[in-house]
Amino acid sequence: MDPIKANPIEALADAKHEFGEHGGVNMSIEASTTFTVMNAHTMPEIFQGQHGPDEGGCYLYGRHFNPTVYNLGKQVAAIEGSEAGYACASGMGAISAAITQICNAGDHIVSTDTLYGGTYAFFHDYLPLKCNIETTFVAAHDLEQVENAFRDNTKVLYVETMSNPTLRVSDIPKLAKIAHDRGAKLVVDNTFTPLVVSPIRLGADVVVASATKFLNGASDFIAGVICGSYEFIGSLMDLHVGSLMLLGPTMDPRTAFDISLRLPHLGLRMVEHGKRASIFAQRIQDLGIDVIYPGLTDHPDHEVLKRIANDDYGAGGVFALDVGSSERADALMETLQNDERFGYMAVSLGYFDTLMSCSARSTSSEMTDEALRQAGIAPGLVRISIGYTGSVEQRWSQFERALKRVGVIS
Ligand code: PLP
Numbered sequence: 410m411d412p413i414k415a416n417p418i419e420a421l422a423d424a425k426h427e428f429g430e431h432g433g434v435n436m437s438i439e440a441s442t443t444f445t446v447m448n449a450h451t452m453p454e455i456f457q458g459q460h461g462p463d464e465g466g467c468y469l470y471g472r473h474f475n476p477t478v479y480n481l482g483k484q485v486a487a488i489e490g491s492e493a494g495y496a497c498a499s500g501m502g503a504i505s506a507a508i509t510q511i512c513n514a515g516d517h518i519v520s521t522d523t524l525y526g527g528t529y530a531f532f533h534d535y536l537p538l539k540c541n542i543e544t545t546f547v548a549a550h551d552l553e554q555v556e557n558a559f560r561d562n563t564k565v566l567y568v569e570t571m572s573n574p575t576l577r578v579s580d581i582p583k584l585a586k587i588a589h590d591r592g593a594k595l596v597v598d599n600t601f602t603p604l605v606v607s608p609i610r611l612g613a614d615v616v617v618a619s620a621t622k623f624l625n626g627a628s629d630f631i632a633g634v635i636c637g638s639y640e641f642i643g644s645l646m647d648l649h650v651g652s653l654m655l656l657g658p659t660m661d662p663r664t665a666f667d668i669s670l671r672l673p674h675l676g677l678r679m680v681e682h683g684k685r686a687s688i689f690a691q692r693i694q695d696l697g698i699d700v701i702y703p704g705l706t707d708h709p710d711h712e713v714l715k716r717i718a719n720d721d722y723g724a725g726g727v728f729a730l731d732v733g734s735s736e737r738a739d740a741l742m743e744t745l746q747n748d749e750r751f752g753y754m755a756v757s758l759g760y761f762d763t764l765m766s767c768s769a770r771s772t773s774s775e776m777t778d779e780a781l782r783q784a785g786i787a788p789g790l791v792r793i794s795i796g797y798t799g800s801v802e803q804r805w806s807q808f809e810r811a812l813k814r815v816g817v818i819s
Contacts, residue, residue, distance in 0.1 A: 417488045417604050417719060418676050424487035425672065427480060436480055438666045442471040457648065473646055473654060477662035481669045482634065482642070485624065488603060488672070490610040491636035495645065495653065496665055500600060500619025501527050502658030503633030507617050510645055510652045511564050511594055514541040518565045519558045519593075521549035521579065523572035523784040525619075526775035528598065532567075533775075546780070549579050550710065552587065559591045566593050570608055571601040571714075574729050574768040574792040575785050576701050578606075578710035581717055585612030601758070604679045605722045606714075609636060622759030623726065626671050626678050630664050676722065678761070681797040683723020688801055689793070689808070690728045696809075696818050701790075702728035727758055727794045729768070732817050735788040738767040740815040742791060748814070749807035758794030763804070768792050 427436040444467055446452050455469050468474055478496050486494030497503050508531075512518065520532050532544035545558040549568045559566075566588040568579040581597060588595040589612075597608035600619045608616050618624060620632035635645065635653075645653040653659070683704070690702035703714045704724030714724060732738050742765045745751040752763025756771050766772060769781055769788050776784065812818045 415490070415610065417490065417607055420487035420490065421484060421672060421675075424484050425669070436477065436666070436669065438662050439468075439476040440662055444468040444470070471662070472657055472659045475659075475662050475665070477669075478660045478665040481660070481665040482636075484669055484672055485618075485620070485634045486636045488607075488675070489599065489616045489636040490607050491616065491638070493639045493642035494634055494636040495642050496620065496660045496668070497633045497635065497653060498658040498660050499631045500525075500598075500617070500621055500633040501531070502656075503617040503619070503635045504528055504598065505531060506645055506652035506656060506658060507596055507615050507635050507637075508536070508542075508565060508567070509540065509656070510641070511596070511615075512536075512540070512542050513564075515562060516542050516564045517560045517562045518542065518544040518567055519555060519563055520544050520546055520565075520567040521569060521572060521577075522546035522780065523549075523575045523577055523786075524567075524569050525573045525598070525600075526773045528567075529773075529780070530775040546783075548783075549584065550577055550713075552580070552583055555584065556587055559587075559593070563591060563593050565596050567596045567598075569598040569601065570606045571703065571725055571727070572784075573601065574727075574773060574790065576601075576703050576708070576710075576725070576727065576729060578703050578714045578717070580710075580713050581606070581608045581611040581613055585614075588614075601727055602725050604676055604719060605683070605725050606718055611717055614638075615641060620668055622757065623679065623682070624672070624675065624759070625668050626675070626759055626761060628757060628760040628764075630668060632660060632664055632668055633658070678797070679722045679726065682726025682759075682795060685795045685797060685801060685804075686726050686728050687724060689795055689805070692805060693728075693730055696812070698812075698817060699731040700728060701730070727792060729790050729792045731787045731790050732815075733789045735767060735770060737815060737817065738789045738791045741811055741817065742767065744811040744814050745808065749811050751804060751807040751811065752793075752796060758792075760794065760796060762796035762798050764794045764796070766792055 430437040482494035536542040594614040597613040615637040693700040
């Protein structure tokens, strides 16, 4: 089977055809942390990673490779169109491992300026202090600005496919060319858009994602994934300099098993999230309220998304509306949660119910006021990850009532 099949759902169907230990239709959970070696003389080679599970060797130790975790990695790799993948303990575990694997002390990163607050803090605060790695933040939709930010020691161009929370869409093919022409790797956070966009199929080198979000869909596990070439995933397990091997953000096999059970309906979920986000964004816009959703034709990156998106999965399940002030944003979210039972005032996204947060004072609060302004994150911007519980009309009437109640519309 070609692991880099063009259609993500067909690729997943091929990858996810495992039998359980006793012939079960679900793969088994391999709960062992260590694995027996049958012939003592093979131990050194296995330990050095020369005889891994895919080379006719065996598993060795759970922080290195665990079959259940490895299977989940392969399934996500199939979705993303990469040669290989591995699952780890969190999205931040995936991001920090991927970046520290590619960059050494003294290297430089060019990063989009609109990105998840934790990643921003990792680049802006942690990496210079702990690793002597500097980052230049740019508006990634301005390709000239991106090009000009490169230095001789730039090793990574980092973007989110759909940025958090302003939903700017990265032009992956063009960004990949810019990075590759300068000998750097394009690393893309695809947390918001599994199936919707396949960055590796478009030229990215590495995809990272928080599997805490859409990939899982039930807001019950913190998890992350890294997808890339066999060589790159193997390098993360290097005994001397492997970031997953040595920093140890390992996923528990039970978590891997549970998440793998949600992947078969990822496509159905993304379609429904996207359908509802599109209906809500259009209706909010029709009320004359500022709304950000790349599926709307007036979104600045609507055409980019149309060009790079896979067919049939919509434009994502997240939209954001600006209600003018943080006080109004608070009042709206409180009314929606406490009076209307529309959803939950909570960070995160990709849940089956609706999650709402005011980005400037939650998931982007690590950013300075200047950085928030530069990234276009207004104080009254409410990010909504739309769920698919209840009916569309029930949810819309709750939403419209709340808008009236807090004075956003009359
Ligand atoms: N990337 C994006 C775009 C996110 O929104 C988040 C979390 O909100 C992360 C990465 C970090 O993921 P995790 O919380 O699983 O570590």
